[in-house]
Amino acid sequence: MLITNLFFYIFSIITIASACMVIAGKNPVHSVLFLILCFFNAAGIFLILGAEFLALILIIVYVGAVAVLFLFVVMMLDVDFTRLRAGFLAYLPIGGLIGFIMFIELVLVLGTWNLDLNLPLSNGLTSDISNTRALGNIIYTEYIYFFQLSGLILLVAMIGAIVLTINHKQTAKRQNIFNQVTRDPKESVKNVNVKPGQGI
Amino acid sequence: MTGLFYLPALPELFIALGAMVLLMVGVFKKEKSYETVSFLSVLLLTSVLVIINLEYIPLGYAFNSSFLSDDFSNYTKSLILLSSIGIIIISSGYLKTIGIMKFEYPVLILLSVIGMMVMVSSNDIISLYLGLELQSLPLYVLASMRRESKKSTEAGLKYFVLGALSSCMLLYGLSLIYGFSGSILYSDIASFLSENNSNQGILFGLAFLTAGLAFKISVVPFHMWAPDVYEGSPTTITAFLASAPKVAAVALFTKIMVNCFPSLIDQWQLMIIFISIASMLLGSFAAIGQNNVKRLLAYSSIGHMGFVLIGLATGTISGVTGLLIYLTIYVFMVIGTFACILSLKVNGTNIESISDLSGLSKVNPMIAFVLSMFLFSLAGIPPLAGFFAKFYIFLSAIESGLYALAIIGVLASVIGAFYYLRIIKIIYFDENINVFEPITKRMKLIIYITAIPVILFFIRPSLITDIAEKAALSLF
Numbered sequence: 001m002l003i004t005n006l007f008f009y010i011f012s013i014i015t016i017a018s019a020c021m022v023i024a025g026k027n028p029v030h031s032v033l034f035l036i037l038c039f040f041n042a043a044g045i046f047l048i049l050g051a052e053f054l055a056l057i058l059i060i061v062y063v064g065a066v067a068v069l070f071l072f073v074v075m076m077l078d079v080d081f082t083r084l085r086a087g088f089l090a091y092l093p094i095g096g097l098i099g100f101i102m103f104i105e106l107v108l109v110l111g112t113w114n115l116d117l118n119l120p121l122s123n124g125l126t127s128d129i130s131n132t133r134a135l136g137n138i139i140y141t142e143y144i145y146f147f148q149l150s151g152l153i154l155l156v157a158m159i160g161a162i163v164l165t166i167n168h169k170q171t172a173k174r175q176n177i178f179n180q181v182t183r184d185p186k187e188s189v190k191n192v193n194v195k196p197g198q199g200i
Numbered sequence: 201m202t203g204l205f206y207l208p209a210l211p212e213l214f215i216a217l218g219a220m221v222l223l224m225v226g227v228f229k230k231e232k233s234y235e236t237v238s239f240l241s242v243l244l245l246t247s248v249l250v251i252i253n254l255e256y257i258p259l260g261y262a263f264n265s266s267f268l269s270d271d272f273s274n275y276t277k278s279l280i281l282l283s284s285i286g287i288i289i290i291s292s293g294y295l296k297t298i299g300i301m302k303f304e305y306p307v308l309i310l311l312s313v314i315g316m317m318v319m320v321s322s323n324d325i326i327s328l329y330l331g332l333e334l335q336s337l338p339l340y341v342l343a344s345m346r347r348e349s350k351k352s353t354e355a356g357l358k359y360f361v362l363g364a365l366s367s368c369m370l371l372y373g374l375s376l377i378y379g380f381s382g383s384i385l386y387s388d389i390a391s392f393l394s395e396n397n398s399n400q401g402i403l404f405g406l407a408f409l410t411a412g413l414a415f416k417i418s419v420v421p422f423h424m425w426a427p428d429v430y431e432g433s434p435t436t437i438t439a440f441l442a443s444a445p446k447v448a449a450v451a452l453f454t455k456i457m458v459n460c461f462p463s464l465i466d467q468w469q470l471m472i473i474f475i476s477i478a479s480m481l482l483g484s485f486a487a488i489g490q491n492n493v494k495r496l497l498a499y500s501s502i503g504h505m506g507f508v509l510i511g512l513a514t515g516t517i518s519g520v521t522g523l524l525i526y527l528t529i530y531v532f533m534v535i536g537t538f539a540c541i542l543s544l545k546v547n548g549t550n551i552e553s554i555s556d557l558s559g560l561s562k563v564n565p566m567i568a569f570v571l572s573m574f575l576f577s578l579a580g581i582p583p584l585a586g587f588f589a590k591f592y593i594f595l596s597a598i599e600s601g602l603y604a605l606a607i608i609g610v611l612a613s614v615i616g617a618f619y620y621l622r623i624i625k626i627i628y629f630d631e632n633i634n635v636f637e638p639i640t641k642r643m644k645l646i647i648y649i650t651a652i653p654v655i656l657f658f659i660r661p662s663l664i665t666d667i668a669e670k671a672a673l674s675l676f
Contacts (some may be wrong), residue, residue: 109404145209145263149318149330152216153337156311159223160341163304164356 004048011044028074036067053132208262208269211248211277212317218244219310226303233303235292241306242288245313249281261323265385268323275524275671276320276451279531283443284313286535290646291436294542297550298434300345308338309440316448320455324384325374328452332370332416335445336363342440343433355432362415362425370412376405386460393463403467409456410471416449418498419505420478430498435550438494439538442501443531450505450527454512454520458675465515472513473605479506480612487619491553493541496619497534500578503616504530510593510609514600520672521665522592528664529589529657533577536650540571543643546634554623559632567639570651572624577654579620580613585657592665 021034039062046055226233259269295301315335322328344356380401381392418426430438483503490496511523544551561568577586597606
């Protein structure tokens with residue numbers, strides 16, 4: 001138990017610290033790297049909770065795909081972040097005021113919510129099957145409708161990306177395998193007798 | 201009711217499979233892929249429309265009660281299918297003019313239609329959200345499909361960013377509703393609310409949900425994106441944006457308010473009355489100064505959505521009946537008006553500004569007559585269908601004692617009549633400056649088909665009102 005607590009605090013502290021560094025960092029590449037560190041530690045917390053599926057998905061999807069994509073974008077685009085932050089102080093009073101009001105409203109609303117600590121644990125945790133299997137059991141049976149709808153949304157995203165970016169150039173030279181295979185040495189190779197010192 | 205009973209969802213499954221097959225057809229058929237795919241998709245949508253209306257498909261729950269098809273959803277689905285069929289038919293000529301004959305166009309419309317059908321038959325908040333996303337994502341792509349045009353790209357980007365923002369608000373609201381009620385099913389949330397009436401968390405969620413849905417139907421104060429997106433998108437997509445998605449979003453709005461929050465009517469009625477009054481007034485005043493037909497129709501659609509929401513604000517059966525009748529007539533008017541505008545070409549390009557219409561009556565008196573009938577109907581002048589649409593809505597408002605709403609509505613429609621009549625004046629009394637190209641048979645077909653119910657509605661109103669009333673009854 002002590003070791004679990006110890007790891008929980010280590011992971012949490014690093015998560016919060018690296019999340020702060022994401023915002024505070026001057027170099028955007030460093031910010032993205034801190035974001036990755038933050039994701040790794042959040043995955044650690046999920047592991048402690050016994051949610052190994054979420055932990056692995058977080059690493060595979062967020063670190064493996066999203067954060068690396070961010071890194072590429074940040075490195076490729078020459079965005080001047082210091083100029084973007086120029087008006088920060090001027091907008092701070094009004095932004096801070098709105099944020100404060102929103103915060104108070106949230107406290108007022110959520111303050112009335114009595115959290116019931118005697119909630120039953122979900123089936124995935126009480127039984128001895130792993131939560132990956134538990135998810136698999138319901139995603140493809142009980143929630144097949146939502147699963148397929150999400151699939152359709154992803155299909156739309158793919159079609160959209162292709163429609164908006166593909167560019168068929170008529171002038172582009174393409175490989176024609178049939179022409180390559182049917183080439184004849186007699187037609188494509190020519191012996192030329194080159195005289196020394198003259199060239200062709 | 202439980203288990204994997206999927207028969208009621210057969211129309212959606214059919215369109216989904218059809219869309220994927222058509223995608224394959226489009227990829228493998230190199231020449232004339234657009235014509236083939238668009239013809240087949242019209243065929244697909246028409247067959248689904250027939251199947252739904254012949255009642256071959258059993259009504260009821262499917263997929264663990266996430267899906268519910270009843271008379272209400274079938275009515276709105278038919279409306280959505282009709283308008284998308286109309287849009288695909290009028291598209292081909294225009295797409296040829298602007299040079300984007302891509303087979304993905306009808307496929308994306310099909311996918312968006314599935315989203316809308318999922319929305320109107322949703323029975324829990326996850327299918328609501330997924331349907332809404334599946335409906336809007338193809339629309340973002342379609343709006344920015346004209347890649348070489350700066351305005352189209354701008355429209356797509358604006359629509360995407362603001363649509364994503366509204367989805368965030370909607371999702372936040374839904375998460376609060378789920379968190380406080382402990383269920384995603386509409387019926388469970390309703391029964392939870394009937395026990396604990398003043399749950400602040402759910403009220404908070406309801407406000408966010410209303411804001412998110414108001415964004416989707418572009419009513420004041422969430423209408424800012426509409427004029428720019430309508431102006432920039434390809435005109436056929438503007439017509440699509442103004443018809444089918446609005447039907448779906450209004451139907452969803454009605455469904456969730458009536459099924460999920462009947463005990464909170466005092467709270468949401470106030471919000472909807474405000475939205476409705478503000479949209480009617482803005483729709484009437486802001487359209488006056490416009491010279492671009494698409495921008496004008498954007499403001500006009502904001503105004504019309506304000507009128508439609510009066511029906512929801514009453515929260516009664518007669519109000520919802522009026523809302524459905526209004527939506528039906530609105531769809532016919534909008535598609536007819538856009539078909540008229542799209543059929544008028546000068547020097548190989550489609551007209552966009554109102555002054556281009558001047559003297560149309562001398563060149564093409566038939567189209568000028570039909571277009572002015574549509575405009576009279578949009579203004580709500582008897583005996584055209586638009587008058588009856590407003591009549592039923594105002595009647596239900598007076599029955600429920602919402603006198604102020606009815607009076608402001610009548611005033612707003614009087615002011616709104618000005619800009620519709622101005623266009624008719626330009627068509628009939630201004631000097632002719634343009635040489636219009638002849639109109640294709642396909643466009644004429646759509647124009648006349650939409651004109652018949654708009655002009656002849658007064659002969660047998662019960663043809664539509666009876667079905668609408670039956671649909672509204674199934675909701676309560």
